[in-house]
Amino acid sequence: MPANILIIGATGVIGTPITAQVVSAKSSFGRIAILTSKNTVSSKAEVIKSLKEKGVEVLLGDLEVEADVKKAYENIDTVVSCVGRGAIEKQIQLIKWASETPNVKHFFPSEYGTDIEHNPSSVNEKPHQLKLKVRAYAKTIPKDKLHLTYLVTGPYSDLYMGKTGKEEIGTFDVKAKRAVLLGDGNGPVSFTAMADVGKLIVACIQQPSASEDKILIVNSFTATPNEILAEFEKQTNAKWEVSYTSLEKLKEVEKQAWEAGAPYATHATLRRIWTEGGTLYSKPRDNGLVGEPPMESLADQVRQVIAAQTRS
Incomplete structure (x- = not known):
């Protein structure tokens, strides 16, 4: 059955490119919905209008309110969290409520970026602390209640x-x-383009058996x-x-x-x-586990950065 997807944090820094890629692949999916606030609907009116025109359902609610979140989870089987650093810890409740909602089967925490378990010293790094709390809580959730996939991308090029x-x-x-x-x-540094994070999420959703209950180490280029x-x-x-x-x-x-x-x-x-090398590994990347979707190159990314800075 095609996945019915809820995206939380869809209009943020990483949520925007992830949502764009999910929408681009909408023929592969059932419902595509976002959970957002009234403030976002007001402050990002043109973005919300564009998403609606593309067939995205816009659900209003507060991600800290259980009733709002569980209502948004109705008839959803896949939740993609794209919340920013300020809301990372709030994912503990989002995961808990997902595990209590029988129709929700698959959850992607917002853990794109630097590997919080790269080496023994990772546990001491200040930016990792809230993500480590979320991952520790997630480990307590039985797999028959909820499947989780962590997509570790390294820095966004x-x-x-x-x-x-x-x-x-x-x-x-x-x-x-x-x-x-x-x-x-x-x-050397291993990078993932933000659009490629979205492509990899799409690939994971399309191939759940290859991504469920896994920490996938992916990238675009080094x-x-x-x-x-x-x-x-x-x-x-x-x-x-x-x-x-x-x-x-x-x-x-x-x-x-x-x-x-x-x-x-x-x-x-x-x-x-x-x-210091905290994006490097001795093993191959996991892109191949989800079908090796085409990724952007260094030249592609530099071209886009030049265009963006020239326009500004």
Whole structure:
């Protein structure tokens, strides 16, 4: 039977591309619905209108209210959570309520991004704490009550290759033709384009037996900061100004950011993790388990970043 899908956090940073890919594959599915707030319907009226025009059902409710969530779960078998960091812990209740709703069979927690169980030190990383709480709770749910799939993507290449408010933690500025690279620039990082996160979610839903009760490690491509810079220079036909933030300096910036309560502290930690090799594995990626959907390349992503920064 085609999946009936509910997306929570559908208009957010990662929810938007995931929802777009699910909608693009709507012929494979039954219902596609989103659970959102009245405030979002008002503040993102054009986005909501576009989704409705594409056949998406818009359900209003508060994800902290059990009655609202369980009503949204009616006649749904697959829930895709795309909530942001501010709502990560709220997924414990979402998972609990899903496990209590017999028709809901499959839940995707919003755990796209950095692997929170990459190595023994991962448990101590500040940005991972709420995701670790959610995963610990999820392990208590019997598999006959609810299947969970974790899609671990590594950093989103779209964002890594953009401009940052704090250049010391890395930046690629197209208009200024300037880049700040992390480490010595030669450390490979595994990336997933945000659109590809959506494609991989679609592939998982279409092949539930291949993805249920699994932690899938996926990506679009792997590249070093120097390789990314070379692609920017190639596509802009210009030599860029480049500087480097060493790993030791990055650790210092990270420490100072947390001490000062700076808004970029989480990003500094994540970028330090990636620079240390926290996206790399000795085993092949799991894209093949869900049919090896076509992924974007480094060149594709650089082309899109150039276009986006040129428009802004």
